Amino acid sequence: MSDPASGEAGTPGEADSNTDSSADASADASADASADANTLADAQAKIFACDDVDALKAVEREFVGKQGVVAQLLASISKLPPEQRRGVGQQANALKQGVQEAVQNRQQTLAEARVAADRQGEGFDASLPPPRPRRGSLHPLTQVTRELEDLFQSMGYTVLDGPEIETDYYNFEALNIHADHPARDSHDTFFCEGDGHLVMRTHTSPVQIRALETLKPPLRVVVPGKVFRHESTDASHDHTFHQMEGLVVDRDISVAHLVGAMKTLLRGIFDRDLEVRLRPGYFPFVEPGFELDARCPFCQEGCRVCKRTRWIELLPCGLVHPNVLRAGGLDPDEWGGFAFGLGLSRLVMLRHNIDDVRHLLGGDVRFLEQF
Amino acid sequence: MYVSYRWLGRHIDLEGLSPEQLCEDLTLSTAEVEGMEKFAPHLADVCVGLVKQRVPHPDADKLSVCTVDVGQEETLTIVCGAPNVAAGQKVAVATVGTVLPGDFKIKKSKIRGVPSQGMICSVRELEIGDDHDGIWVLAEDSEIGAPVADALDLNDWVIEIDNKSLTHRPDLWGHRGIATELAAIYHRPLKAISFDWPEWGDGAPYPIRIDTPACPRYLGLPIDGAKATPSPDWLRWLLLAVGQRPIDCLVDLSNFVMLDLGQPNHTFDRHSLDPEGISVRMAREGEGMRTLDGEERVLQPSDLLICSGDAPVALAGIMGGESSKVGDKTDALLLEVATFAPAIVRRTSNRLGLRTDASARFEKSLDPTLPERAAAHFARLLAEIQPDVRFPAPPTDVGEWTDPAHTLTLRPDRVRQELGKAIDDEEITAILERLGFGVEAQADGYAVAVPSARSTKDVHLDRDLVEEIGRIHRYGNIEEKTMLAQVAPPPKDPRRNLVRAIQDQLAGSARFHETISYSFVDDGLLEKLGMLDLPHVRIVNPVAQSENKIRRTVIPSLLSGIETNRRLLEDVRLFEVGKGYLPNPDDPNKQPRELHLAGLVWATAPRGPEARFDAHTFNQLQGLTTDLLDRLGVIEVQWRPAAPPPPWAHPAKALEAVAGQDAERLAVVAELDPGFHAALGLSGEQTSEVAIAEISLDAILIAPLRGGRYSPLARYPGIKLDVAVALPDHAAAATVREAIEKAGKGSVADAELFDLYRGESVGAGRKSLAYHVTLQSDKKTLTEKDEQKFLKRFEALVGELGGELRNG
Incomplete structure (x- = not known):
């Protein structure tokens, strides 16, 4: 730590320079004084050598602590001749000051070094998996339904609900599908026990009539919900699935308005403009009725989803049949409208590339937790 | 319905119209074409051959060896097993390399030692008939070497039209009807067919x-x-x-x-x-x-x-x-x-x-x-x-039939308005005429004569004529227009908001997975839950006889979800927001009562003895439900024993939440009746604690809700202290809570039960309940003295309950 060479070299020099009359005392004093200068250098060296705060504290104690060098020096003053006391006192203070300053500087340096070392990020494993809060999940049908509800609400549509068990009147009769109408075949109806006029609704369209009965035109409504068809189930058919019905009633509604509204809707769903085509489709409650196909959003040259046709059948729609308006209490010469249906289950399957519709109502957590 | 391209050619000239084109145009103007296939495509792969010589096979009685000219330099030697093969016949030959139906590839082979370079086909092998007794003998004038399809003029395509899209068009259930559409689409005339009677005799008419x-x-x-x-x-x-x-x-x-x-x-x-x-x-x-x-x-x-x-x-x-x-x-x-x-x-x-x-x-x-x-x-x-x-x-x-042909008045402005396109009168009338309608101008537009074939079902209103004009003009030629209508914000929908709030709460930190299940509920499941005899709306024609009931509640299907998932997971939490139906008790033909419900089920492996006293799924679910009701803003919620408990519930461990004494039940929380565990597969290795909650959205919608007012913050600091009491096991925790309230004389800001302990240190038949209590006043800072007063009063009250304070 201390440099022996400088100590040896220093002592004679100090002695040489000493001109005091009392050899002993002057020798003592000069020895103390020189020891004092050496002590500061010694302390500074020790301080500089400290690599951590604890070592630094120890060195600080050694020099300026209660039993430290400075304290001893001050304690020795009383034994000195009065003329020397002042000098020694000054030296002690200087030493104290010097040590404290050095400690402070060293502390600063160590703190900075610690930050610098910290910033090296040693031992940090970027690949360590973080603990995650666990959560539940919203059914994908709920998610798509909400998205569409919000989209439609932003366009001024009211979201309505309707019963899953319907009367023959609302499900068929008022929608221009009379008893013995062959269109009833494609509805594969579940009938409730009784006199046969209660059915599991085969579509969300009955709420068209309920809306016309309860709301005043002009009106815009959508109706999400569960519907039932007596079909054998397989990967792409289930006897229970979800639809969203839409109905707009206003004055002077035309096919051109329907096309515009459907394009806007598809833009909202797929976040881009899809080429669409409108072709004849038959649904007794609209006239004319259409199937609206959109360019397959999943391929350029034909894929499994579009069955290689590059078109996907997305939206059955049409101008509301005058008989339906009449059933809802409106004069078809005064009011017109259009209606459309969206297959929610189908949209969910398209969106998530789900290959088996039965997963939707299957209740398997391994499926549900993915959403 | 299947339509043959060649058959259509009997009714209309198809020159220049490919089958693909036909399909596209029919789809866009008339009815959906579901698919198109080449008819008997392998007829293009087999060729006409002339049997030049037939000799018996040297080694087999029933086989013959034929020399066949297929129009190539060399004749082919073909071994044939058919009895009717004879020299001079024109036959259908599948040469080496041809693939026949059933992925049957013709190879060079040796049959009983005689090499055979192909096959002479029967109609069944070509899938154009059932006859397998012999080979197919072609017309004598068939051109040797030509593909059979060309030689016999059998190039045809089969177009499949979706029957659903023909529901309203009886006229399209025959080739002539489809050809009539093509005539309108392509501006081509229909070929004339004679419907003149052949000559008949003068016999008596058949009675x-x-x-x-x-x-x-x-x-x-x-x-x-x-x-x-x-x-x-x-x-x-x-x-x-x-x-x-x-x-x-x-x-x-x-x-x-x-x-x-x-x-x-x-x-x-x-x-x-x-x-x-x-x-x-x-x-x-x-x-x-x-x-x-x-x-x-x-x-x-x-x-x-x-x-x-x-x-x-x-x-x-x-x-x-x-x-x-x-x-x-x-x-x-x-x-x-x-x-x-x-x-x-x-x-x-x-x-x-x-x-x-x-x-x-x-x-x-x-x-x-x-x-x-x-x-x-x-x-x-x-x-x-x-x-x-x-x-x-x-x-x-x-018969007393009448011709249904009738006349409609068509105003061309109406057509333009409803289609949203300025189609001129000339085009309107031309389209109708091409479709076989008669058109005559009259004062307010046109008198349109609807032909008999279109009059029975389809065309009755002027709107029906609008469709005719629109589809032949092509809907694709109508440009989109924007609706200009006043839009007011839709009315608020409290139930939809409630559904969303419940879903968000449960699917979030509560860690429940949302399910949506079938409305049909299985008899077996109902029986396992003791619900089979409850009145249900029933289906006459169910998918399976055991699924002929419509659910009253979402709980049974959730429980079957637990059964499905417990095998895979230690902790299963499922919920569903859905409808239940109760048949109308007075008249089953009236619409049933519709219930809007949320159901929650939570199953875990049983909690061990070291688990916290309130770690059971039942306690957790009750807490969750309480919190949910609070978040939904329902106030004055009280829990009491469910009366009566639902059929699936543990008869004792079932509580109901109400807001007000006579109010409707907001929610029930219960343990699953232990008697049902085994039937649900929740015993043995899957032994589970199962708690169930059923929440009535209908009741919440009419429950008293918290206003939006905030409570002022406390002005003086409170005192926090812990108290523990030992008391007889049968004493309800609520009595201790009441004692705390009473002892605090209005200054109890909070009292939270944090421990329930039974064990040696409290003695047999006794338990210890420990609470964190906060005392607070809105008038002054409470002191040590207030705390002592509280403890003294509390000790006395606990004594009345047969208990004593455990901390000094």
Whole structure:
């Protein structure tokens, strides 16, 4: 730590320079004084050598602590001749000051070094998996339904609900599908026990009539919900699935308005403009009725989803049949409208590339937790 | 429905129109084409060969070795097993490398030592018939070496049209109807067909009597000398193309006329009919008959019958009877071409589950003017094929039918307004005329004469004409327009908001997975839960007999979800927001009561003895439900024993939440009845703690809700202290809580139970309850003295409960 060479070299020099009359005392004093200068250098060296705060504290104690060098020096003053006391006192203070300053500087340096070392990020494993809060999940049908509800609400549509068990009147009769109408075949109806006029609704369209009965035109409504068809189930058919019905009633509604509204809707769903085509489709409650196909959003040259046709059948729609308006209490010469249906289950399957519709109502957590 | 491209060519010139083009245009203007296929594509892969020589196989009696010229330099040697192969025949040859139906690839081979360089095919091997008795012998003038499809002019395409899109178009159930559409689309004329009757004799008309309005028209034509011979090739090929198996020329012609004009028809063996002739009547109760398919049918008075004398010989419009079947030896026929009431045919065919090509057409409302043309068509074609047939008498044509043709007024402005496009009058009238409508200008637009074929079902309103114009003009040519309407914000929807709030809360930190399940609920499941005998709305025609009930609540399906998932997961939490239905107790025909419900189930492996006292799924679920109700803003919620507990609930561990004494039940939380665990597969390795909550959205929507007011923050600091009491096991925690409140005299800001302990240190039959208590005043800072006063009062109150304070 201390440099022996400088100590040896220093002592004679100090002695040489000493001109005091009392050899002993002057020798003592000069020895103390020189020891004092050496002590500061010694302390500074020790301080500089400290690599951590604890070592630094120890060195600080050694020099300026209660039993430290400075304290001893001050304690020795009383034994000195009065003329020397002042000098020694000054030296002690200087030493104290010097040590404290050095400690402070060293502390600063160590703190900075610690930050610098910290910033090296040693031992940090970027690949360590973080603990995650666990959560539940919203059914994908709920998610798509909400998205569409919000989209439609932003366009001024009211979201309505309707019963899953319907009367023959609302499900068929008022929608221009009379008893013995062959269109009833494609509805594969579940009938409730009784006199046969209660059915599991085969579509969300009955709420068209309920809306016309309860709301005043002009009106815009959508109706999400569960519907039932007596079909054998397989990967792409289930006897229970979800639809969203839409109905707009206003004055002077035309096919051109329907096309515009459907394009806007598809833009909202797929976040881009899809080429669409409108072709004849038959649904007794609209006239004319259409199937609206959109360019397959999943391929350029034909894929499994579009069955290689590059078109996907997305939206059955049409101008509301005058008989339906009449059933809802409106004069078809005064009011017109259009209606459309969206297959929610189908949209969910398209969106998530789900290959088996039965997963939707299957209740398997391994499926549900993915959403 | 299947449509043959070549068949359409009999009605309209298809020059320059590819089958693909046809499909596209039919889809865009008329009806959805579901697919198109080349007919018998392998006919293009086999070629015409001439058998030059046939010698017996040296080593096999039944085989012969043929030398066949297929138009190449070298003749081929082919070993053939067919008995009918002979030198001089033109045959269909599959050469080496050809792939036949069933992925059968022809290879060079050796058959019993003789090399064979191909195969002479039978019709069955080419999938164009059933005959496998011998090879297919082609017409003598077939060109050697040419593909069979070309040599026989059999290049055809089969177009499948979606029947659903033809529901309203009885006119499109035959090739001529489709051709009429093509004529309008392509501006081409329809080829003329003669519907003139062949000559008939002056015999007495066949006696036919109609006794019911369900048969508006019945036309019967007697035919003599007709033979059930094989049909000519042209007829066989067209029927094969659309998937009809050729039988004999009488059956085939009947089918042909139906598929050509859309009019079903039927032939009877006149010898087997009663001399009194045909009568058409409704069936009598208990009557029966055997139909052509061999089935014995029990009839009802709503069924329409064709009778011979009084004996049923056909289910009108659906299927003939076995007794009057035309056999090989029949030569005296009666051709029936009739119109039947569509609803009658439809009901009978639905009831008997007997759907035929004929019933599908009759139920669509056929044009009553069509039978005459269809009968003439049949007669002319038969006379062409069998020149010896005779028609001994004029047709008998009876019935009270009227021509449905009618006239509509069309205002062209209405067309333009409803389509949203300025289509000029000239185009409007041209389109209608091309479709066979008559158009005449009148003061307020046009008088449009709707042809009979379009008048029965489809075209009744001017809106129907708008569709005709729109689809032929092409909807794709109508540009989109934006609606200009005032839009007001839709009214608030409290129930939808409530559903969303519940879903978000549960699917978030509560860690529940949302399910959506079927409304049909399985009997087995209901039985396991003791719910089978509750009144349910029932389905007459369920998918499976055990699933004939509509759920009253979402709980059973959630529990079956637990059963499914517990095998895989230690901790299963499921919820569903959905509807339940209770049948109307007064009248099952009235709409049932609809309940809006949220159900939660939570199952885990049983908590061990070291678990915290409130770690059980039941406690957790009650806490969650309490928090949920609080978040939904419901105030004054109280829990009390559920009375009565739901059927699936543990009879004792079932609580209900109400807001107000007589208010509707907001929620029930319960443990699953332990008696049901085993049946649900939740015993043994899957032994579980299962807690269930059922929340009524309907009750929440009418419950008192918290206003939006905030509570001022406390101005003085409170004192926090812990108290523990030991007391008899039967004492309810609520009594301790009450004691704390009472001892605090209004200064208890909070008291939270944080420990419940039973063990040696409190003694047998006793338990210890420990609370964090916060005392606070809004008037002053409470001091040590206040705390001491509280403890003193509390100690006394606890003493009254038979307990004592455990901390000094």
